[in-house]
Amino acid sequence: MTSPVRFALTTPLYYVNDVPHIGSAYTTMVADAIARFHRLKGDDVLFITGTDEHGQKIQRTAQEKGVVPQVHCDEIIGSFKDLWQHYNIQYDRFSRTTAPNHAKIVAEFFQRVWDNGDIYLAQQQGWYCVACEEFKEEKDLIEDHHCAIHTNKQAEWRDEENYFFRLSKYQAQLEALYQENPDFIQPASRRNEVINFVKQGLQDFSISRVNLDWGFPVPTDENHTIYVWFDALLGYVTALLEDGEEVSLENALKKWWPINLHLIGKDILRFHAVYWPAMLMSANLPLPDKVFGHGFLTKNGLKMGKSLGNTIDPIALVNQYGADALRYYFLKEVELGKDGDFNETRFVNVVNADLANDLGNLLNRTLGMLKKYCKSEIPALDLATISADHPLKALGETLGDRTCAAYDNLNFTAACQQVLALIQASNKYIDDRAPWALFKAGEQAQVEEILLTILESVRLAAYLLSPVIPNLSNQIYRQLGFPGDFNRPEDLVNLAPFASHSRWGLPWSERTLTKAQPIFARLEVPEASA
Numbered sequence: 370m371t372s373p374v375r376f377a378l379t380t381p382l383y384y385v386n387d388v389p390h391i392g393s394a395y396t397t398m399v400a401d402a403i404a405r406f407h408r409l410k411g412d413d414v415l416f417i418t419g420t421d422e423h424g425q426k427i428q429r430t431a432q433e434k435g436v437v438p439q440v441h442c443d444e445i446i447g448s449f450k451d452l453w454q455h456y457n458i459q460y461d462r463f464s465r466t467t468a469p470n471h472a473k474i475v476a477e478f479f480q481r482v483w484d485n486g487d488i489y490l491a492q493q494q495g496w497y498c499v500a501c502e503e504f505k506e507e508k509d510l511i512e513d514h515h516c517a518i519h520t521n522k523q524a525e526w527r528d529e530e531n532y533f534f535r536l537s538k539y540q541a542q543l544e545a546l547y548q549e550n551p552d553f554i555q556p557a558s559r560r561n562e563v564i565n566f567v568k569q570g571l572q573d574f575s576i577s578r579v580n581l582d583w584g585f586p587v588p589t590d591e592n593h594t595i596y597v598w599f600d601a602l603l604g605y606v607t608a609l610l611e612d613g614e615e616v617s618l619e620n621a622l623k624k625w626w627p628i629n630l631h632l633i634g635k636d637i638l639r640f641h642a643v644y645w646p647a648m649l650m651s652a653n654l655p656l657p658d659k660v661f662g663h664g665f666l667t668k669n670g671l672k673m674g675k676s677l678g679n680t681i682d683p684i685a686l687v688n689q690y691g692a693d694a695l696r697y698y699f700l701k702e703v704e705l706g707k708d709g710d711f712n713e714t715r716f717v718n719v720v721n722a723d724l725a726n727d728l729g730n731l732l733n734r735t736l737g738m739l740k741k742y743c744k745s746e747i748p749a750l751d752l753a754t755i756s757a758d759h760p761l762k763a764l765g766e767t768l769g770d771r772t773c774a775a776y777d778n779l780n781f782t783a784a785c786q787q788v789l790a791l792i793q794a795s796n797k798y799i800d801d802r803a804p805w806a807l808f809k810a811g812e813q814a815q816v817e818e819i820l821l822t823i824l825e826s827v828r829l830a831a832y833l834l835s836p837v838i839p840n841l842s843n844q845i846y847r848q849l850g851f852p853g854d855f856n857r858p859e860d861l862v863n864l865a866p867f868a869s870h871s872r873w874g875l876p877w878s879e880r881t882l883t884k885a886q887p888i889f890a891r892l893e894v895p896e897a898s899a
């Protein structure tokens with residue numbers, strides 16, 4: 370037997386200056402759906418998320434609260450883990466940059482870069498945005514030296530001695546990387562953005578800070594603290610260590626490196642697509658396969674922010690609507706890579722139309738007819754004998770391949786739309802064929818064929834949408850009498866193997882239906898936004 374494909378992916382390691390917001394939930398939902406798709410296929414998956422806990426921003430937040438930074442971090446990470454549970458996120462590793470293992474990995478990596486002659490001491494002068502944890506060029510600042518991203522915050526003038534990383538040395542190597550690996554940065558618009566940035570000429574960047582205690586000391590000079598981004602990116606590597614394993618770069622890298630996919634928001638593209646590969650080149654390590662920069666969410670068309678008073682609380686939202694509805698909306702309606710909007714009325718309308726009406730009612734209606742016309746017994750019919758021009762068979766037979774290709778391309782919108790097209794075709798098929806009239810006319814065989822081909826289409830839809838709406842898929846599989854739990858992919862591989870379950874036309878002879886129940890209750894449009 371061939372060994373399973375390895376697939377390792379990461380979300381950003383989120384800052385713990387505050388409780389998580391909908392933006393972090395969005396990235397993590399997408400990453401979870403990708404991880405679930407790979408697990409469904411039987412791949413060996415490692416899904417890493419976590420938190421970025423050092424640096425001035427966190428130190429100041431803790432000071433304002435009157436607690437030491439570690440206490441603050443320990444408190445906040447609980448809210449991240451809790452949120453991931455609510456959204457049914459199945460991460461494998463939670464990487465904290467304050468984890469004891471991490472210090473050693475950072476020190477070892479720093480030493481490699483140092484030994485390669487890529488670190489030197491020099492004077493750093495410039496405007497520093499603490500919220501971005503980044504020095505800004507004048508052109509990146511707006512009026513009164515406010516940061517263009519954190520418009521309510523003024524960047525701070527710094528004039529200090531820092532250690533620098535020789536990014537400029539990697540200019541040609543980076544350009545070659547982007548040319549030779551067109552998929553390294555996706556989508557194409559972000560790739561162009563990075564190529565244009567690099568073309569302007571790369572400047573070395575400082576990787577240490579003075580007058581900051583909250584972080585790791587520079588191994589060669591205790592007066593300096595390692596820059597939070599240098600430390601945080603390596604959190605992806607520390608996460609690869611197995612429990613109890615001796616902490617070394619070599620051990621961390623031996624099974625899962627290189628990471629297949631770093632999923633990030635467009636705000637932190639430069640760090641992942643320029644600085645990170647250059648750091649890895651300097652340490653003489655292989656590079657990740659892909660960096661995907663997704664877009665930003667707005668609310669009712671407006672940028673979200675605390676100062677604007679229009680943030681979305683991801684916990685309140687999931688408590689009100691449940692994980693599957695939100696996952697479906699964000700994955701289908703926000704085209705991955707583009708900016709997307711959350712509007713509560715639109716959200717309710719989309720999930721009601723697709724999940725309650727098209728999918729839920731179809732299942733319910735079909736099971737109702739099966740009860741009435743076939744005493745709830747599964748028709749003894751071999752789907753392989755159905756003619757190839759049967760509309761649902763014709764669509765269904767290619768659906769698995771088409772949907773998988775869409776998932777592989779991280780095109781969740783297309784994946785959901787393709788599956789929905791089969792569901793809509795099934796609804797139309799019932800209306801066109803009117804099994805109630807055929808039943809009256811005594812055409813039992815035709816009724817049975819219609820109902821079974823629809824149930825098989827619903828089953829296939831549930832299977833293919835399981836990375837997005839695992840709980841709903843589970844309910845459908847149970848009602849149809851198929852084994853397997855989409856929240857337990859390790860079981861699924863045996864109970865519902867991908868090769869057969871991702872295709873239209875499974876044998877149904879051994880199935881026993883369980884009690885039909887509505888799978889998705891219609892959501893109400895909230896009054897305030899109705």
Ligand code: MSP
Pocket residue numbers: 380381382383384385391392393395396421601602603604633634635636637664665666667673
């Ligand atoms: N700590 C760094 C990442 C270090 S990775 C080694 C960081 N953290 S963050 O908490 O600010 O998270 C940034 C990420 O949150 C973005 O890249 C994006 O994934 C997500 N989002 C934050 N706001 C967002 C929106 N409004 N919309 C969508 N996602 C956004 O940067």
